[in-house]
Amino acid sequence: MATSRVFLPWRKVRYWECLACGDCCKWFRVPLRMDEYANILKNYGSSFVKIDIGKVYLAKRHDGRCIFQFQSSGRWVCGIQASKPIACKQWPFIVVKKPLFGHADMALIRWYESNYYIYVDPRCRGVALGNPSTILLDKILPEVLNLSQGIRTDQYYSTSKIHIMDSRLSFRIPYQVAK
DSSP states (O other): OOOOOOOOGGEEEEEEEOOOOOHHHHHHHOOOOOHHHHHHHHHHHHEEEEEEEEEEEEBTEEEEEEEEEEETEEEEETTGGGGGOHHHHHEEEEEESSTTSOOOHHHEEETTTTEEEEEOOOTTTTEEEEOOOOHIIIIIIIHHHHHHTTTTTOSSSOOOTTTHHTTOOOHHHHHHHHO
């Protein structure tokens, strides 16, 4: 039996922050764009990607987590923060040019004279419902839109604050790749 995904329009979200719970890195297969695939292949090797029916994904560890995820001080951290795939950088936000999940009026946002529709995956524990806060409007959504359009690649508001607090974290390969 298939389950349908319910995404919320951004206007129903008061606030969001990454709690570094690691759920998203376990729940999903992360699709890679060609440039991201080439970067992972060049820097880490073919065992860090999985090709499935013409699509390329980040590999998973045996426990189902992303191959680049590790735990630090009880929180789950991305080992490739600087070169994290765009799918990871944007989650739980979904930025599209058409209202794919309904509620067009609530999902619409005008950005650089173009219309976008932003939805939020409510499965993320960091999503708080309500009227949009100033930080969501002025910091988080602009960053997500800029990331989605390739205007910026670095993250500040759309990632866990653990990366900002401890920039000394470096990636180590403590796990085997799941086959």
